[in-house]
Amino acid sequence: MLSKNQIKLISSLQQKKHRFANQLFFAEGVKVIQELVKSNFELEHLYTTNEDFTDVTSNKRSVISENELNKISALSTPNTCLAVFKIPLESKIIESGLVVALDSIRDPGNLGTILRLCDWFGIQQLICSKETVDIYNPKVVQATMGSIARVNVNYVDLDTFITKTKLPVFGTFMDSENIYKTTLPQEGIIVMGNEANGISENIEKLITKRLTIPRFGDLQITESLNVATATAIILSEFRRQN
16 A cells, blocks of 8 residues: 555656655656666666566565556556656766757657657667756656667756767758768767757757758648657668668
């Protein structure tokens, strides 16, 4: 049975300030939790409505009722399990190969999807500006479907990081060089901009190679692509060429 203090603590982790005050976050759903349990993330406690996860020691696993799960879940339709994990220390930035950098991405679903794309295309390092949504936001964790365990994520002052890097810096804009007609290298930083405003002016000044994904529709009036969709196209073309 869940205590009031447990319910209060887990519910509070929906807010960033409480996640970082307690250095904890939670994940929901069998697949996501399985991925995190077998990763380097340290499990604090697992709550499940089924007699599953038998590989988790009994002192870190509690069988609870559906009603109790409803009280701690962030989902409108709760899954069958929720697990609390410790937030790890950030690892050293991997500044080689292809690196994806996010300039003020605000939507949790977009961040989670981009992290999954990094995992799919073998991108080891994701750099986030400090204005980007928190990677441990429950909606982000859910959207990663476990890929959060396999991609190194760091939050930095993006201006400073790009200024100091020795890698070429790519950015996407509406009217630039056609990505399909450009020779792309094996290494570089790919900057993706904010959903509403794109790449910010101060970061734009640091871009060394401007790219565009051409529109093929007859009317040519679609304003932009979703940032996660654009990331998928760009990563696919970089990998196709290399």
